[in-house]
Amino acid sequence: MAATAPALGLGQDIHAYLERHERKELLSFLTCGSVDDGKSTLIGRLLHDTRMIYEDQLAAVRRDSKTVGTQRDGVDLALLVDGLQTEREQGITIDVAYRYFSTAKRKFIIADTPGHEQYTRNMATGASNCQVAVILIDAEKGVLPQTRRHTFIAHLLGIRHLVVAVNKMDAAGFAEDVFDAIRADYHAFASRLAVDDLHVIPLSALRGDNVVEQSANMPWYRGATLLHLLENLHVGADKAVEHFRLPVQLVNRPDAGFRGYSGTVAGGVVRPGDPVTVLPSGKTTTVQRVVAAHGDLDEAFAPMAVTLTLTDALDVSRGDMLAAPGALPHIADRVDAMLVWMSETPLAPGRRYLVKQCAGQVVGHVATIRHGVNVNTLEQVPADGLRLNEIGRVELALAEPIVFDAYAVNRNLGAFILIDRASNATVAAGMALAPSGARDAWKERPHGDLRATASAVAEAEREARLGQRPATVLLTGLAKSGKTAIAHAVERRLFDEGRLATVLDGQTFRLGMSRDLGFSAGERSENIRRAAETARLMNDAGLICLTAFVAPEEEVRERARATVGDERFLEVFLTAPLDVLRGRDDAGIYAAAARGEAHLPGVSAPFEPPAAPDLVLPTDAVGIDACAERIVALLRERGFLLAAAVPEEKSPRGGEA
Amino acid sequence: MPAPALTHLEKLEAESIHIIREVVAQFERPVLLYSIGKDSSVLLQLARKAFHPGPLPFPLLHVDTTWKFRDMITFRDRVARELKLDLIVYTNEEGRAAGVTPFTHGSRKYTDIMKTEALKAALDEYRFDACLGGARRDEEASRAKERVFSVRDSHHRWDPKNQRPELWNLYNGHVNPGEEVRVFPLSNWTELDVWQYIHLQNIDIVPLYLAAMRPVVERDGMLIMVDDDRLPLAQGECPETRSVRFRTLGCYPLSGAIESTATTVPGIIEEMLVAKYSERQGRLIDHDVSGSMERKKREGYF
Structure with missing residues (x-):
């Protein structure tokens, strides 16, 4: 013993x-x-x-x-x-x-x-x-x-x-x-x-x-x-390398001579003299003192419980947020979030709950249940409610906007609970993903009474000419997982055996077609929508289209599938451990994301793995050529490469085409 | 630049201050249950820090069973005076009039009447809706599942099977009228953390925690201090003077002393690190029946 x-x-x-x-x-x-x-x-x-x-x-x-x-x-x-x-x-x-x-x-x-x-x-x-x-x-x-x-x-x-x-x-x-x-x-x-x-x-x-x-x-x-x-x-x-956030928990005002804002630092560092923006009002002021019982401090960082004084007399109250002006959190009244339901009484969409987040509390309801998650298979399942222990992705509609970061970026600002107003029970835990309700071209109806024209060439004629049936392969995975390199390797192989393929990759696409788009969830989604529409045009022309995009959200990937057509859409998921990805990262994007300077799915933003990919390729174990071969084999298996292909020796490679 | 980091005590301190501030933000009539013990002393220090440079925005409540050590009462009154605290002392006067003592009614009934019932009566009388207490989860097995915000029904009872989930640092203080919330800012502290903090912050504690020559009698393997002449001595029982101190302080006839020579806080910590018995061993009331703390808590004991 x-x-x-x-x-x-x-x-x-x-x-x-x-x-x-x-x-x-x-x-x-x-x-x-x-x-x-x-x-x-x-x-x-x-x-x-x-x-x-x-x-x-x-x-x-x-x-x-x-x-x-x-x-x-x-x-x-x-x-x-x-x-x-x-x-x-x-x-x-x-x-x-x-x-x-x-x-x-x-x-x-x-x-x-x-x-x-x-x-x-x-x-x-x-x-x-x-x-x-x-x-x-x-x-x-x-x-x-x-x-x-x-x-x-x-x-x-x-x-x-x-x-x-x-x-x-x-x-x-x-x-x-x-x-x-x-x-x-x-x-x-x-x-x-x-x-x-x-x-x-x-x-x-x-x-x-x-x-x-x-x-x-x-x-x-x-x-x-x-x-x-x-x-x-x-x-x-x-969590230490984050932007400064302080949810104001209390206003400390013992007498007319002192007005301090007390709270627990939820991210980043603050020093006297630093500018801070008060949210949701948006007014910017300067930190005067970091007050502590044993004397003022030179700096405060997460998770210290401190009291700040500001140089300007602003109207700040419990529930407000002090944040670094250069990197403000989201402010939104419609928020996409994951919910874990914790009550015997199921979620009633439309029912109003108290949403408690940081030091604030607002009334809100679940406007949409986007899908449930089967926690054993990770599959997304349709859901019209959530019962005890069920998990789902929802859109929350709030009576007033809340100030938040995505949970993956800052746990303190992305976490919330739902409280039943009748029983006072805590009924759900929530993790914010992004503001929702942003302009969403996926859902927009075309303007006017428009009709697509019919091609003068039948699909079968094209297939016979090209020796292939058109397909779109989405190579998805984190940055540096090898998407573009593998897409081009597949392109070369297909070309060498007499097929016709093209590559759409995220970066190239953003140089032209999507040069107006940034990297918010909504803009990433729009980028994928344009790529999916482009891939569909390529497919209509008979080409095999290899698309290389991070595409971090399952819902967006599924919309791309629907745009292209389920029967000709293949999803290939490239995986590798994060340390391997960091090792490949000569451009330093992972380091930048760790410093909070870049938006990177899997590090500073969520990456939802595909629920049912057609192929998973661990690129830390399988080389680029072998991966390309597997993808070509998949295309062949699924009947996209017809036996009547032009033999390699007769291919137009180096010839007059 | 290396990421700044807090030590474990700094993190615990920050968490506790966050909880205490949350109570003041969420409740109308909070109170700090002050037991005069070391945990209460730490809690008081944290509460003062939370609202610095302002004063404490709530009163202190001490339930006086009339059997506390005299040193505790002296200490309590001095601290309240020096720190200008709003101190409420509450005694179950019916119990006192009925002559309820640990000797006449047994430790269980005495505790029920003079402590548990007295606390409930005080909470009802002053209509407090939140009570801050110094209990820690490491004290006893049934406390390990206690929430930081622990809801009590209108009869002040705890239902361990019907507790709210408590996530992140989002504390749900919503209750119906008549219900109250017990709040435990020191939930994640251990006995060692408390002593280390007292040492580092130089926090004032009752001298009984430090060893001194004191008159004691040995009963059922416990050393009971003869604090005044109310302690009935059995025939032939004769107090002897030994160097003792207390690991926990309560009512003197129910608090067992340990033999010790530790006259400083580091000395206490040193003895604790080689101690063989856990903290609540020195309290008679836990030994009544197995699971007795859980039973007492369901009934409203703190």
Whole structure:
């Protein structure tokens, strides 16, 4: 049995100890797993092995292990964690519970979320304040639908660091091939979500292998133990490089001589002398002082709770926002958002709720449910309401505009809750995506009574001439995933075998056709609309059109599919881990996005992976030529390349065409 | 430029101040439940910081069971005077008149009447709609699931199965008339964090936390201090003077002392780091039955 007192080295000076512990960082992580994955045991093990358990607590657990424990001989460490009486009796954890432990490097907060039917609600709650998610997989069961569900929810709530704990390795004979298979399985799934930072660890919570101590039973695993990883994971810079935001929580006005604006910095840094814009009024002024109890500060940054004074006497009240003038947040009364429904009473579209966001609160309703999400398959499903634990994308209509950033850009400004006005219950958690209701040419009707003319050449005639049926291939994926290079490689191959293809790529397209468009969600969407219309013209002319666009939104891609025609539209999803993409980034766009200077899906803006792509190509593992070959094979498979093609030797290559 | 970062205590401090400010913004009649203990001292410090340079925008409420240590009362009155606090002291006068003591009525009934009932009566009398308290989630298993904003029904009861989801730092303080919210700004602090903060910020605490020679008797394995002549001594029971201190402070007949030589806050922390027993071990009321804290909380105990 491990020692039960927290670790203070013998003979260590208490003042040296205090000085070191004073500088500790705080890391919050979420643990998710199902009833039998051994999650409570894992947490009990972490607490026990880091010597956070006192003797009387351990004695109580030893006593209870005999009556309600699942480990007949020995101590059921899960009992350290399962708090409330009812759940002890039922053997399940019924709510999010918070645990605390610390080592010499960090203080940890564990949000322990249960895996049974209330999973989505509880996981979302736990995840909302965490930087890391630890996802348990039972080594004997492998990747299950619930694993995908946990991964998706963690990703949805903006957690950028995932640690997959493959537990019960003892029951799997500590076998490397079992672990490797699970890891490969998990990677195949997670690559679709563009997870920033992913670690997979084989462990046994029951026996303590690779939790705190390196396992002697798995010498083949040379990676970090769970605790080592949690102690050393770099999470510091995640949110720090943002634009300055301060939601005004209170106006502090003790007497006529002082007027301060109190709040918690929600992003960026501010110093006396900095200009700030007050929103929604839009007036700009200057920060005079950063007031703190022990004297004024030179600067304030997230997540400090401060009081600012301004040089001008403006009308500022609770719910207003102070923001950096050069990079203002959105102001909108129609907002697209993801919602996690948390109440037994379903979402009633049109019903008015209180929308609580930052320090403000407005009345609003769900105007449109764009789609639901199946959390097990990640598929978008039609939805006309949302029930407990369901997730959907909606358009909110608000009585007054709110000041916000996309949740992917700034968690503090993108998060909101819905409150039922009759029961006062918190009924939903929301994550803002973008202002909606912007001009949307997809939906606009043509002006006037217009009719398309019919071609003088029949489709079949063109097909016979060109030896191909027209198709549009959308290569989608994050910046630097290889879209344009692969599109051109496909173009060359097709040309060399006598086909006729052309490439539309995002950059080239913006040089001409879309030179008037910027990079907001609405403008990106319009850019794709123009590309889709162009591709349709190319297809009508018989060409195979290879389009290379980031196209981060599923809805927009689906509209492109509808424009081109489902029967001739193929979606190819190029994936690669973010660190690989950054490595390819000689232009520095990822660095710019990290500094908050560029809008980049997958980093500073959302990227929704395709729900059902025709082909997924991991470009970190498959080379450009091999990718091109796979795409040509796909076209052939789907019958777009006819047998009657002009043989290569007779191709017009270098000839007179 | 490396990203600026806060230490764990700075983050906890910021979170607590955010919560305290949120209470003042959302409620009409908030109150700080002041127990005179170390957690209350930290809470008071954070509340003063939250509204600096202004005064505290709410009163303090102390439920006096009449069995508190004399040092606690002295400390309470001095702090209130020096910091110019609006302090309300409330005692269940019916209980006092009926002669309810831990000895005559047992610790459970005594706590119900002089603490739980007294608190409820005070909240009703002053119509407070939000009470700030210094409870931490690490104190006891049933507290681990407590929300930061914890809604109590019109009978001040807690329903652990019907708690609101609480996400991000968005605290839902909407309640119906008659209901109230208990707010715990120190939810994420541990005992060690509290002591470290007291040390770093040089926060004033009741001297009973520091070791001194005090008269004690040993009962059921606990050291009970003979704070005044009301403590009934059994035949042959004779107080002896030992060097002791208290890890938690409540009613003196129910608070067990520990033998200690720690006369400074770092000394306390040092002893705590090698301690073998958890904090609430020194409180008699938790030992009545297993899960007793959960039962008391459902009934309205803080």
